[in-house]
Amino acid sequence: MKILVCxxxxxxxxxKFKIAADGRWYDGGDLAWRINEYDxxxxxxxxxxxEQLGNSDITVLSIGPERVKEAMKKALAMGCDRGVHVLDDxxxxxxxxxxxxxxxxxxxxxxFDCIFTGMQSQDRGSGQVGILVGEMLxxxxxxxxxDFSCNGDNRYTVKRELEGGVRAVVEVRGPALxxxxxxxxxxxxxxxxxxxxxxxxxxxxxxxxxxxxTGNVQDTVQLFFPEKKGGGLLLEGEIPELADKLIAILKExxxxxx
Amino acid sequence: MNMLLVAEYRQGxxxxxxxELLAFAAQLQGQPSLFIVCDVNAPPxxxxxxxxxxxxxxxxxxPSSHQKLLLEAVRREGAEMVVFAHSSYGWDLAPRxxxxxxxxxISEVTAVVDGDCVVPACNSKxxxxxxxxxxxTVVTLQSGAFSAQAPEVGPSTIIPLEIxxxxxxxxxxxxxxxxGGVDLGKAAVIVSAGRGIGKPENVAxxxxxxxxxxxxxxxxxxxxxxxxVEHYRQVGTTGQTVAPxxxxxxxxxxxxxxxxxxxxxxxxxxxxxxxxxxxxxxxDVMVLADLKQFLPVxxxxxxxx
Ligand SMILES: Cc1cc2nc3c(=O)[nH]c(=O)nc-3n(C[C@H](O)[C@H](O)[C@H](O)COP(=O)(O)OP(=O)(O)OC[C@H]3O[C@@H](n4cnc5c(N)ncnc54)[C@H](O)[C@@H]3O)c2cc1C
Numbered sequence: 001m002k003i004l005v006c007x008x009x010x011x012x013x014x015x016k017f018k019i020a021a022d023g024r025w026y027d028g029g030d031l032a033w034r035i036n037e038y039d040x041x042x043x044x045x046x047x048x049x050x051e052q053l054g055n056s057d058i059t060v061l062s063i064g065p066e067r068v069k070e071a072m073k074k075a076l077a078m079g080c081d082r083g084v085h086v087l088d089d090x091x092x093x094x095x096x097x098x099x100x101x102x103x104x105x106x107x108x109x110x111x112f113d114c115i116f117t118g119m120q121s122q123d124r125g126s127g128q129v130g131i132l133v134g135e136m137l138x139x140x141x142x143x144x145x146x147d148f149s150c151n152g153d154n155r156y157t158v159k160r161e162l163e164g165g166v167r168a169v170v171e172v173r174g175p176a177l178x179x180x181x182x183x184x185x186x187x188x189x190x191x192x193x194x195x196x197x198x199x200x201x202x203x204x205x206x207x208x209x210x211x212x213x214t215g216n217v218q219d220t221v222q223l224f225f226p227e228k229k230g231g232g233l234l235l236e237g238e239i240p241e242l243a244d245k246l247i248a249i250l251k252e253x254x255x256x257x258x
Numbered sequence: 259m260n261m262l263l264v265a266e267y268r269q270g271x272x273x274x275x276x277x278e279l280l281a282f283a284a285q286l287q288g289q290p291s292l293f294i295v296c297d298v299n300a301p302p303x304x305x306x307x308x309x310x311x312x313x314x315x316x317x318x319x320x321p322s323s324h325q326k327l328l329l330e331a332v333r334r335e336g337a338e339m340v341v342f343a344h345s346s347y348g349w350d351l352a353p354r355x356x357x358x359x360x361x362x363x364i365s366e367v368t369a370v371v372d373g374d375c376v377v378p379a380c381n382s383k384x385x386x387x388x389x390x391x392x393x394x395t396v397v398t399l400q401s402g403a404f405s406a407q408a409p410e411v412g413p414s415t416i417i418p419l420e421i422x423x424x425x426x427x428x429x430x431x432x433x434x435x436x437x438g439g440v441d442l443g444k445a446a447v448i449v450s451a452g453r454g455i456g457k458p459e460n461v462a463x464x465x466x467x468x469x470x471x472x473x474x475x476x477x478x479x480x481x482x483x484x485x486x487v488e489h490y491r492q493v494g495t496t497g498q499t500v501a502p503x504x505x506x507x508x509x510x511x512x513x514x515x516x517x518x519x520x521x522x523x524x525x526x527x528x529x530x531x532x533x534x535x536x537x538x539x540x541x542d543v544m545v546l547a548d549l550k551q552f553l554p555v556x557x558x559x560x561x562x563x
Contacts, residue, residue: 013381013511014532026384096363097356119349123380126365131353140426141321143350157430160319162268162346165435165489165496168319171428183483218362221374222387232538236546243556246527247563249543254525256447256471256504257563 001056004112005046006103006133007039007075009068010123024220025092026123035071038118041180044187045148046116047079052150057081059112063102065089069203076198077190083201088208094216096124100132101213106206107137113154115177119144130179141177142170146184261288262309262337264328266347267296268318269432275343276302277406282341282399284407286370290341293331295324298418305412307335311419319347322425325354330419332359337394344398352398362390366514368403381513382536401495401518438490440474447473447504450493450520451481454509454530454549458486463553464508470560471504478510494519508549512537529553 011017011031018027035043043060050056060080062068065088072083086102088094094102107115115137117130127143134141146167147159154174159167161181190198233249235242251257261283265276272294283290291307298312309331316323328351332340340355342348344366356363369376371387375397379386442448449468451461461481468475477487479494493500495515505523510516512528512535520526521540528541529549538544545552 011380013383014535016534017380017383019384026380096353096365125377125379125381126363127349128353128356128363128365131350132357135354135357142427144346159433160346160350161496162432163495165492166269167433167435168346169430169433170319171430172426176426182479186484217356217360217390217392218364219389219391220386221389223379224385224387225383226385226536226539228539232541233543234533234538234546235543239547239551239555240559242545242547242552243559246543246545246556247559250504250525250527253542254504256473257560 001049001053001113002111003046003049003056003058004107004115005039005042005058005060005075005080006115006117006129007043007060007062007071008036008118008121009033009062009064009071010036010121013122019223023222025223033067033071035074036118036121038120038122038180038182040187041182041184042116042118043075043078043080044185045178045180047188048185049114049150050079059084061086061103061106063088063099063208064091072203073198074190076201076203077195078188079194081201083203085203085205086208086211087205095218096126096128096132097217098212098215100129100136102208102211103129103133104136105211105213107133111175113175115139115175117177117179119179119181130177134177137177139175139177140172141179142172143179144181145178146181148178148184259286259288259339260335260337261286261290261339261341262332262335263290263292264340264342264348264351265292265294265302266343266345267294267313268347270297272296272302274406275345275401277408278399278401278404279341279343280409281404281407285404288339291335291337293328295327301414301416303409303411304414305410307415307417309335309417309419317429319429320425320427321351321354322427323421323423324351325358326421326423327419328355329358330421332394334417340394340396342396342398344400348398352396356396359394359396360392361394361396362392363396363398364388364390365398366400367397368400378514381511383534400514435489438488440490442474442476442491442493442498442500445474445500446502447471448476448493448500448502448520449473449506449508450476450478450510451487451508452478452510453480455481456509456550458484460550461486463550463557467506467553467557467560470557473502473504476500478516507537507541508553510537511535512539
């Protein structure tokens with residue numbers, strides 16, 4: 001079976017963000033980067049599917065500048081077989097449609113049986129790319145899965161997560177695409193031997209111009225910090241004092257210590 | 259502007275979230291029509307055109323036929339904007355409509371400013387202002403961002419829709435999460451553990467503090483996903499919705515899906531090492547501290563109160 005996993009490199013969300021000079025995205029300079037959380041579940045599910053079926057080959061694809069190779073190496077160490085790095089210095093200039101076009105252009109004609117993506121990225125959060133890729137390739141695509149099983153014979157039963165903890169059980173026949181939700185599985189930590197082995201795996205770089213298609217259908221005008229609503233009190237200082245202050249506030253403002 | 263609002267139907271019921279879509283349409287002074295796949299004998303009350311397809315034929319979840327039906331409605335209506343809730347139904351169907359129409363999809367809209375949509379970025383730490391460049395625009399609206407507005411009273415014009423479709427999706431039904439041991443909804447105080455607790459042993463810090471406050475402990479999703487805490491203690495869109503007298507969010511960043519479950523709390527205290535964590539936006543008090551150091555000291559002092 002041929003499996004494709006799509007992955008995005010995103011900043012750690014606890015980072016201190018700065019707005020870039022053009023005012024339209026964040027400044028990537030001083031940030032710590034990691035695999036988009038939702039995509040880690042996608043990588044893990046791909047590796048589990050290969051472990052279940054044997055005789056499979058997993059390609060991991062990521063669009064971005066040179067640094068995304070670091071994240072791809074982690075995916076290779078988790079068990080992907082080869083990496084395709086689509087080299088693009090400013091992927092944030094492209095909207096979801098443009099990104100999906102690139103992925104679909106790569107996947108077309110390569111006959112992947114199963115494609116996994118995250119349900120959304122932590123930074124842009126559009127939640128569109130996976131479904132768009134499926135639609136562009138004419139494959140059934142199911143979003144937000146929290147449970148996956150392959151019943152052999154190219155049939156998949158997945159559970160979509162709905163509001164309030166309800167799940168919808170859906171069956172599709174492959175080839176198919178799935179977007180992965182938090183909690184789908186527990187992503188493994190790469191072991192040292194696997195990290196060493198990953199160094200020898202193929203990591204091909206493709207210039208984005210070979211795959212990019214039409215332009216954007218939307219434009220980011222501005223990225224900005226939300227206005228602080230005010231009212232909230234910030235307590236800083238030594239731990240014992242903080243505790244005393246908080247207790248005093250709770251006594252004054254709430255009835256829970258009465 | 260002609261707008262098509264997409265209402266949802268689940269487990270035999272029309273969901274109320276289309277009232278938020280109505281508020282959005284009113285704010286933009288659009289002319290709304292409604293699309294829904296539901297029981298044809300019980301369409302929602304809506305004063306205007308309702309494009310109606312039969313759920314008995316097209317199921318509650320079938321992106322293939324729902325896409326075709328909705329595209330038919332968009333075409334007949336000449337809609338310039340297709341409006342979904344940013345929900346499990348909306349974010350699954352919207353991109354399929356956007357692609358077919360060559361339209362921009364703007365996801366999780368929280369506000370409209372001078373004709374541009376505002377959406378969250380980076381786990382709600384930032385906001386992005388977005389302009390559509392296409393003739394038709396698809397939007398999904400963040401839950402709760404536009405306060406629900408009941409439809410005016412008036413006659414509906416029902417337009418039945420039918421299409422032929424060989425769908426590749428088989429919807430097999432629903433599974434409901436098993437109900438759990440504690441009803442967080444009843445607790446006056448809830449202390450919740452987020453990913454910031456770092457390791458499962460630290461759940462005890464949160465549980466102890468909850469006990470000292472005579473309350474219950476809850477958790478954010480990653481803590482539940484990691485199985486450090488039972489699912490019935492999860493607070494948020496896919497867990498419980500609570501409104502206690504006091505909610506303490508310990509090591510929780512304040513993602514919208516978590517806020518959705520606790521923002522009606524009377525008093526919110528956040529304990530976080532990151533001053534910019536979005537939980538600060540709704541917290542009455544933000545304690546800037548490492549919870550591993552702060553919680554035991556607070557618990558100890560509370561026991562002496
Ligand atoms: C469809 C969907 C449904 C979802 N449903 C839910 C839901 O029902 N409930 C839910 O909670 N989430 C839900 N989520 C997930 C949500 O988007 C967030 O990922 C999640 O809420 C983050 O949890 P967190 O705040 O604990 O973790 P993080 O976002 O990782 O935040 C951890 C926080 O801890 C702080 N921290 C770190 N170390 C310390 C320390 N030592 N002391 C103090 N603070 C520290 C950090 O500064 C940070 O702010 C859903 C997501 C999706 C897409």
